[in-house]
Amino acid sequence: xxxxxxxxxxxxxxxxxxxxxxxxxxxxxEGTGGPxxxxxxxxxxxxxxxxxxxxxxxxxxxxxRRIAVPSLRVDAPLTEVGLDADGWVDAPPLANSNLAGWxxxxxxxxERGTSVVVGHVDNPAGPAVFYSLGSLQRGSRIEILRGDxxxxxxAVYAVQVFAKKGFPAERIYRDTPRPELRVITCGGEYxxxxxxxxxxxxxxxxxxxx
Numbered sequence: 001x002x003x004x005x006x007x008x009x010x011x012x013x014x015x016x017x018x019x020x021x022x023x024x025x026x027x028x029x030e031g032t033g034g035p036x037x038x039x040x041x042x043x044x045x046x047x048x049x050x051x052x053x054x055x056x057x058x059x060x061x062x063x064x065r066r067i068a069v070p071s072l073r074v075d076a077p078l079t080e081v082g083l084d085a086d087g088w089v090d091a092p093p094l095a096n097s098n099l100a101g102w103x104x105x106x107x108x109x110x111e112r113g114t115s116v117v118v119g120h121v122d123n124p125a126g127p128a129v130f131y132s133l134g135s136l137q138r139g140s141r142i143e144i145l146r147g148d149x150x151x152x153x154x155a156v157y158a159v160q161v162f163a164k165k166g167f168p169a170e171r172i173y174r175d176t177p178r179p180e181l182r183v184i185t186c187g188g189e190y191x192x193x194x195x196x197x198x199x200x201x202x203x204x205x206x207x208x209x210x
Contacts, residue, residue, distance in 0.1 A: 035121050036135040037187055038159045038200060052139065052155045053207040058179050059110035062148040064102050067117060067183075071140045072132045078144075080104040081118065091118055097128040107179075109144040110152035110206060114173060114180045117144075121186040121196070130185035134159060134200045142181060142204050154181045154204035161187045163198045172201055179206035 068075045081090040081101035092099040100119035107113040120128035140156040162168065172182060181204045188198030 034190060035127070035131045035133075035187070038134050038161045052157060052205065055178050055206050056209050058112040058206075059108075059146070059150065059152065059209065060148075061108050061111055062146040062150070063104070064109050064115075064117075064144045064146050064152075066145040067100050068143040068145070069136070069140070070143070071136065074129060074132075076100050076119070076129045078102045078117065091120060094120060094123050097123055097125060100129050108146065109154070109181055110146060110150070110179050110209065112177065112179055113175050114182060116173070117181065117183045119183075119185055121200075130183065130200075133183060133185050133202055134161065134187060136202050142183060142202070144181070151210040152179070152206055153208040153210065154179075155207040156202055156204045158203040159200070160203075161198050161200050163188060167199070172203075180204065181206075 063080065064078045066075065066077055076098045078100050079092055079102070081092065082104055083090065090101070092101040097120070100117050102109070103116040103118065106116050109115040109117070119130040121131050121133070122128045136156050136159045138157055138159075142154040142156065144152045144154070146152060162172075183202040183204070185200050186196040186198075187200035188196050190196050
């Protein structure tokens, strides 16, 4: 799919993600306080004493194969996800707790623009791939193994939780002049009736290629 076409899907993606990903049942969180949550949905603090590495140039399109987050001990395969018959972004199969999904109508990780990876926070059996996403810190690494054999390394610059109402879609999914990544899972408060009321979003930028 041409790059311009992939970038043209952001409005649809923004609308369906905040509605579709928060409904996973909190099977592991009951009685334990639930998954860790970011402290506030505030702009990232940029400290001169803690700069992120310089960004390399963008990579060509290549579907991703795996995601690793060393600080969270995440190492999971990636499957392509699209939209279902109702126009919702498909999440990875719920039964596979260690599987994440790359939204294939967006740019691939490492390309110029914003790529998106989604995954469950938990399932009825317990914690899932992004259960600890809310505990990421500025500077944490997210590594994406691509189909071309290269690994795109991203550094986290913000981890935020947003309520589904008033979700800042334009800011989260906007096109960027450099390669960026959003990793998204369910977050916020959970109730039996409505599920999670928001999404945890980790924002990162490309800082190295191996």
